[in-house]
Amino acid sequence: xxxxxxxxxxxxxxVRSGKPLAHVQVASFPGPIHLTTGGLLPELxxxxxxxxxLSPNKDNAVLIFHALSGDSHVAAHDDKDDPGWxxxxxGPGKSVDTNRYFVxxxxxxxxxxxxxxxxxxxxQTGKKYGVxxxxxxxADIVDVQRRLVESLGIExxxxxxxxxxxxLMALDWGTRxxxxxxxxxxxATGARMTTQALAFDVxxxxxxxxxxxxxxxxxxxxxxxxSTGLAIARMLGHITYLSQESMNRKFNADRNVGRKIDTSxxxxxxxxxxxxxxxxxxxxxxxxNSYLTLTLALDAFDLGSDRDRLAAALRRSMCRWLFVxxxxxxxxxxxxxxxLVDAAISSDKRVSYCNIKSDCGHDAFxxxxxxxxxxxxxxxxxxxxxxxxxxxxxxxxRKLHDGSRLPNAPFKHRLDYDRILSLIPPKTKILDLxxxxxxxxxxLKARGHERLVGVEMEESLVLKCAEKGLDVLQLDMxxxxxxxxxxxFDFVVLSKTLQTIRNxxxxxxxxxRVGTRAIVSFPNLGYRKFREELDAGRAPRTDPRPGxxxxxxxxxxxxxxxxxxxxxxxxxxxxxxxxxxxxLSGAIVDVNENENADMVIVVLGR
Numbered sequence: 001x002x003x004x005x006x007x008x009x010x011x012x013x014x015v016r017s018g019k020p021l022a023h024v025q026v027a028s029f030p031g032p033i034h035l036t037t038g039g040l041l042p043e044l045x046x047x048x049x050x051x052x053x054l055s056p057n058k059d060n061a062v063l064i065f066h067a068l069s070g071d072s073h074v075a076a077h078d079d080k081d082d083p084g085w086x087x088x089x090x091g092p093g094k095s096v097d098t099n100r101y102f103v104x105x106x107x108x109x110x111x112x113x114x115x116x117x118x119x120x121x122x123x124q125t126g127k128k129y130g131v132x133x134x135x136x137x138x139a140d141i142v143d144v145q146r147r148l149v150e151s152l153g154i155e156x157x158x159x160x161x162x163x164x165x166x167x168l169m170a171l172d173w174g175t176r177x178x179x180x181x182x183x184x185x186x187x188a189t190g191a192r193m194t195t196q197a198l199a200f201d202v203x204x205x206x207x208x209x210x211x212x213x214x215x216x217x218x219x220x221x222x223x224x225x226x227s228t229g230l231a232i233a234r235m236l237g238h239i240t241y242l243s244q245e246s247m248n249r250k251f252n253a254d255r256n257v258g259r260k261i262d263t264s265x266x267x268x269x270x271x272x273x274x275x276x277x278x279x280x281x282x283x284x285x286x287x288x289n290s291y292l293t294l295t296l297a298l299d300a301f302d303l304g305s306d307r308d309r310l311a312a313a314l315r316r317s318m319c320r321w322l323f324v325x326x327x328x329x330x331x332x333x334x335x336x337x338x339x340l341v342d343a344a345i346s347s348d349k350r351v352s353y354c355n356i357k358s359d360c361g362h363d364a365f366x367x368x369x370x371x372x373x374x375x376x377x378x379x380x381x382x383x384x385x386x387x388x389x390x391x392x393x394x395x396x397x398r399k400l401h402d403g404s405r406l407p408n409a410p411f412k413h414r415l416d417y418d419r420i421l422s423l424i425p426p427k428t429k430i431l432d433l434x435x436x437x438x439x440x441x442x443x444l445k446a447r448g449h450e451r452l453v454g455v456e457m458e459e460s461l462v463l464k465c466a467e468k469g470l471d472v473l474q475l476d477m478x479x480x481x482x483x484x485x486x487x488x489f490d491f492v493v494l495s496k497t498l499q500t501i502r503n504x505x506x507x508x509x510x511x512x513r514v515g516t517r518a519i520v521s522f523p524n525l526g527y528r529k530f531r532e533e534l535d536a537g538r539a540p541r542t543d544p545r546p547g548x549x550x551x552x553x554x555x556x557x558x559x560x561x562x563x564x565x566x567x568x569x570x571x572x573x574x575x576x577x578x579x580x581x582x583x584l585s586g587a588i589v590d591v592n593e594n595e596n597a598d599m600v601i602v603v604l605g606r
Contacts, residue, residue, distance in 0.1 A: 008250070008259055008270060009277045012241065012366035013069070015083040018285030023049050023077045024114055027148055036143070039134025042124050046148045047114025048072050048106035051090065052098035054154070059389050062096060062159045062382065063149060063181075064105040065166030067366075068237075068294055069286060071113035074105040088371055095375035096161065101382065104152070108169075109144040110136050110293040118289030119220065130289060131217035138165075138301040142172045146180070156180050158385055161378065163187040163365045164332065165294070168301045171340070175303065178318040183385040185322040185378055188329055188365045190336030191303040191310055191343075197331050200240055201295045204233035208288050217289050228264070230288045231279030235265075238278050243328035243361030247271065310343035317344075320388075320471075321351040322381045324365070324374050331362040341473065342483045345453075352381070354462045354474045376463050384469030415586035416521055417443060419579050419601055420495060423519060424449075428490035431455070431515060433477050433507070434497030438465035445470065453489075455481075478503045481510040489515045496599075498522040499542065499557040508571070508604075517576065518604040524580070526560030526594035544583075561594045568604065577603040 024047050033041040049072045054061060064074050066085065075084035075091050075098070090096040090103060107115040110133070118133040125132075149157065160181050162170035167189020174184045193201070208214060211229030219225040242250075251271045258267040265276035304310035314321075321344050325337035334355045344351040356373050358364040365374060417440050424430065426448060432441050435454030438461075444452055445468075454472040456462050465472035475483065478501055492515030494507070499522055501507050511518040523542035525531075530540035539550040540558075561580065568575055580589040580597030589597040 008274055011238065011274075011278060012085075012363045013278060013281065015087070016069075016071075016085055016285060017082070019082065021047075021049070021071070021073050021113070022081060024072055025049065026114060027151055029147060029151075033144075035134055035136055035140045037135045037137060037140065039136075041116060041134070042122070043116070044109075044144065044147070045114070045116050045120070046106050046109075046144060048104060048148060049074065049077075051075060051077065051103040052101055054102040054152070058154050059156075059158060060101050060386070061149070061152075061154045061157050062101045062103050062161065063145065063157050064090070064096070064103060065145070065160065065162030065169040066105060066108065067164035067166050068298065069234075069282070070166070071111065072105050072107045073113075074103070086366065088366070088368055089375055089378065095371075095379040096382065097379075100386070101158065104149065106145055106148055108165075108294065109141045110290055110297065112287035112290040113285075115144070117287070118217075118293055119287045128220045130220060133289065133293060135296065136293060137297045138168050138172050139176065141297065142169050142176070145169070146173070146177060149180075156182065158389065159183045159185065159382055161185045161187070162189070164189055164362065165298050167332075168298065168303075171303055172301070174317045174319055174321070175313045176316075178316050181319050182389060183320040183322070183381060184317075185324070185381055186337075186340070187324045187374065188326060188332050188362055190332045191313075191340055192301055192305065193299050194333065194336070197240065198299050200236050201299050204236045205292055205295060207232040207236070208292060211288075214288065217292075219288070226288045227283045230283050230286065230291060231265070231276075233288075233291060234282035234286075235275040235279045238275060240331040241361055241363040243330065243359055245328055245359035246361055246363075249359070250274070304343070307339065307343055307346065310339060311346045314340070314343045314349060315347040317347075317349060320381075320385065321349060322377060323351065323353045324377060325353075325355045326358040326360065326362070326364040326370070327355055328359050329362045329364065345473075345483045345488075346485055348451075348485075348488065350471050352377070352462075352466060352470075352472050354459060354466075357459060373459060373463055377466050380463075380466040380469070387469065414439065416495065416581070416583060416599060416601065418586060419581060420493065420519055420521065421447070423577060423579070423601070423603055424491055429488070431484070431489040431492045433492065433494045433511070434500070435465060435470075435472065436461055438468045438470045438472065440493065440495060441465070441470050442468050451489075477501065477507050477510075480506050481514050484514040486513055487516055491515055491517050491519055493519045495519070495521045496523070499559070500554040502556065504557065508573075512573070512604065512606055516605070519601065520564075520604060521599060521601040522559065522564070523555075524561045524594065524597050524600050525558045526562060527598040528595045529598070561597065561600050564600070564602070568602075572606070574605045575602050576605055577601075 027046045029044040031042040033044045073084045074086045092099045107113040110117045112119050118129045122129045160170045167186040170184045170186045208229035211226035213224045214226040259273035263276040267273040303313050323337045325334035341353045358370045429451035432454045441452050462474045492511040533540045543553040579601040580593040583599040
């Protein structure tokens, strides 16, 4: 038996087959079709599927880009249809809700599921292109998809969603056609392949081309094709899609017990049986020349090899961005998403980011394990894109300068937030560090501030912020704020978080670099009731959350108002405003502040 309750052969490929697609449509375009590589096609066919209905204003279209081995069948159309490769995410009532959005998914140029590719017939010769199919790059693939979207009468997409290769396509579209999309969700992807990932593709291509039945790519009229080489290429691919943790969970318990299957590959070990099965199944639905064509395009993609080049590329974009990575993905490691996030931030783009904790590897975005988080992020992203598109909603929000509530968005009332809000002038740009569920940012948004960014480490709180339509970044402020430029914000807020951070000196310095002013609030351990607890031999409870005590609080610093004032003098910081307060009543304390105020808010500058 396998190491978990799932069948040994279960994978993200399990629902895919080579069966004809019942709902596929084909768009035809006369040539010549010029490619960025210098080649041309005499004609073009694009296989695609659509879900839902296009709104009268044509403002609800969502384009989904598939990964390397995907196709147009992103989801089942009805109960009788075969499952799609992203049924988890797309469908009625799901994260990409086809009751609300008009979803388009097309097979990529160079593919082998209906769109023109190496196994298509060249009308000029009457034979399949084979090796005569011209080289392409990601830009050509995107240009073809754009041609399809325009043919459907859509001038501007609500969103583009793409994972892996699809993420590269999304990046290309957003930076080359900036006015034609409102938001882009790029998942498990990067600005270019790492050298390690590229190396796997090199080996995979060599496995295909070294197969004696490859015949220089002219194998379509042969009885046997390069099935062994293509299967080995897929085996290599599956290794990169998994993680060490997921492979241990799936195979370790019976690693020496292989499954007997009809295959020419080694099956002595359970992992070998799995790879052999995946390789053999892949040959049934994919073409070797397409594999070569698409991996070469993928490997050649390069949005920028350093931050300056990436920033220059993303500076051209005009959309909101959502970047999602997975902690155990080593095909597109999370540092690559961070590079994109940093470049977007430095270009002052609206961007959200979450690195989802997962042990499923690169395949995590196709599996249900982390669906509540990545699906929730995508759902919220699309919902708020839709709201922002509506002029009446945007105008209504602009009128709420008094901090009133937006419909169905009740604010959790914190008295310290009232005071912080009074310290922030209208229209200013705000960065909120340790933003939690985004209550302060939500109130600022309702008041009319348009440039608001939150930083939060806890995954569940990042999702809460996304549900409010806030731009939120899952970053560790203890590492500094290197993602942000000097004086990028008017105010940087650190509310009731100072006592939880490790690198106080680094964070405060960075706050005053990134912001013109810093607003810091913290519990004051000089407060007499806290001291009375200490006198009684008990640790002061400064964390107001239920169930929090000395052993499970996030507080690691204990300071008084006097301590903080001394620190500011030592560092040469200027305290512009000081608000000692009673956090229960909200009253400002003006007598014996260090003893009578349980919380302090200060506005700092150089």
